[in-house]
Amino acid sequence: KQEVTQIPAALSVPEGENLVLNCSFTDSAIYNLQWFRQDPGKGLTSLLLIQSSQREQTSGRLNASLDKSSGRSTLYIAASQPGDSATYLCAVRPQRGSWGKLQFGAGTQVVVTP
Amino acid sequence: NAGVTQTPKFRILKIGQSMTLQCTQDMNHNYMYWYRQDPGMGLKLIYYSVGAGITDKGEVPNGYNVSRSTTEDFPLRLELAAPSQTSVYFCASGENTEAFFGQGTRLTVV
Numbered sequence: 001k002q003e004v005t006q007i008p009a010a011l012s013v014p015e016g017e018n019l020v021l022n023c024s025f026t027d028s029a030i031y032n033l034q035w036f037r038q039d040p041g042k043g044l045t046s047l048l049l050i051q052s053s054q055r056e057q058t059s060g061r062l063n064a065s066l067d068k069s070s071g072r073s074t075l076y077i078a079a080s081q082p083g084d085s086a087t088y089l090c091a092v093r094p095q096r097g098s099w100g101k102l103q104f105g106a107g108t109q110v111v112v113t114p
Numbered sequence: 115n116a117g118v119t120q121t122p123k124f125r126i127l128k129i130g131q132s133m134t135l136q137c138t139q140d141m142n143h144n145y146m147y148w149y150r151q152d153p154g155m156g157l158k159l160i161y162y163s164v165g166a167g168i169t170d171k172g173e174v175p176n177g178y179n180v181s182r183s184t185t186e187d188f189p190l191r192l193e194l195a196a197p198s199q200t201s202v203y204f205c206a207s208g209e210n211t212e213a214f215f216g217q218g219t220r221l222t223v224v
Contacts, residue, residue: 032211034212034213041218044204044206044215045215046212046213046214046215049211049212091156091157091213101159102147102157102206102213104157104158105156106154106155
């Protein structure tokens, strides 16, 4: 059974510092991995999607890497801002026959202090 | 461009009551999902559907039912609500590549 773990559970950094968020999964047979942002009381916003054949994906200040063989993905957020404060969730989509079902980690709660 | 719309946003139920959480998507996606999120936990899959008329159980289906009569709608039914069903419920739609989520329904059972 696939297990998705995110460490740390919470993180506080001063504004301007780079953020590094980790996601690990036990079964490397994944179709893709998706990073989401969740603001308090809100839904999930998709940040980046990495296909299993890709090593990284970038969007603005965000960069996500994927090492499928070791079961790890890392989300980097450069030059953090108070507006980056949120919970970040990673989710993996298993290969074949999964009908697109996502398996989620518990998330990392990030606070960026001014 | 509404995306995935969930109603209601908040609801308080008494133990034993029933209710239906509504979910509508306007992106013509075949796949739709219901997840629940408990505090400090990741999202867990309740039910999913791969197209109109086809539904299947996820990881935590007990106490819930679903139907999918159209591509757009995927309602989640709670029968005999229990305190353990207090949670935030998210509906999502997508294809096999990416998922789009609604804003969630916060349900409290007292």
